[in-house]
Amino acid sequence: GSGKEQKIRIESSSGLSEEEVDKMKADAESHADEDRKAREKVDLKNQVDALIHQREKFLEENKDKLSEEDRTSLQNALDGLKSARDAENIEGMKSSMEEVEKIAGSLGEKLYKDAASATQDAGGADDSAAGAAPGGGEQADEDIIDADFEVKDEASEATGKAEASEEAKD
Template sequence: AAYNKKLGQFQLTGIAPAPQGVPQIEVTFDIDANGIVHVTAKDKGTGKENTIKIQEGSGLSQEEIDRMIKDAEAHAAEDSKRREEAETRNQAESLVYQTEKFVSENEDKVPAEVKTKVEAAIKDAKDALAGTDIAAVKSAVEKLATESQSLGQAIYESQAADTAASGNGSSAAGDDQVVDAEVVDDASERK
């Protein structure tokens, strides 16, 4: 945000409180033939929408605009790196949040050794996020993703074992009957 020029501001209000990552906001930017920017933000869940129109009055001279364009072109690689870093951090924060939530919701279904490994991976990811080394963040995200998959696998194995145990008890009663039947369509026989 430090490198941005503020052109306008509006608020999208009336969005229901929701956990991180749940609300879906669609933002569109349209520039018409006259150089007027139309920005629309719409909450897909509630249908609430707000727009703003940004006209020439941005306070920039043509020389300043040309200078900014040249600066942007000169720093394109640096900006790309900064964007990749931001996306990596966002992905890491999201994975940490989702994994913590999943662990807390399924605490009774997760074996202790798997939970310990996942919590260690979460701690490593949080520590990496606190630093500035993006390679460490990527490594921690990969480790957390792997441990998260083992978490899901452990839960499914636990459920499969529970289902098999309860399934064996019900089939032992011998109440299952197989009925063989044939369906006849009377309408086709009348022709």
């Protein structure tokens, strides 16, 4: 090389004494609780935002199926939840979330029952006629085969169909 001597010397440059390190650790531990609470608050606000989004979407999708009273009830609960979120009131957010879920749950149940009764009303006559055929007479002697299989690719799809039709013939 150049004939000049090169030396590298590494020293601890932080210069922190053990006392200062211990103080920093103590500070970190004392702030751990604050950090945990701050994280919980952020997580709760995220849950609240997600719930508000879901329930507003629910209101929009079902506005024609819900009564004005039901829509207003849920909207008022959502407004209360938004106010609690904006005020960063943790207890308010928790109780408002429960209220929104309770109202939305009962509305969902109501919609489900309405849909079920509408289905029964529309299909009532058909059900009685269709109900007589499968259970009665000598049709019970048919060989009915239940088969489950997965299609892996197009080549095995053809094989799967062939196997299924073979089973049906047996």
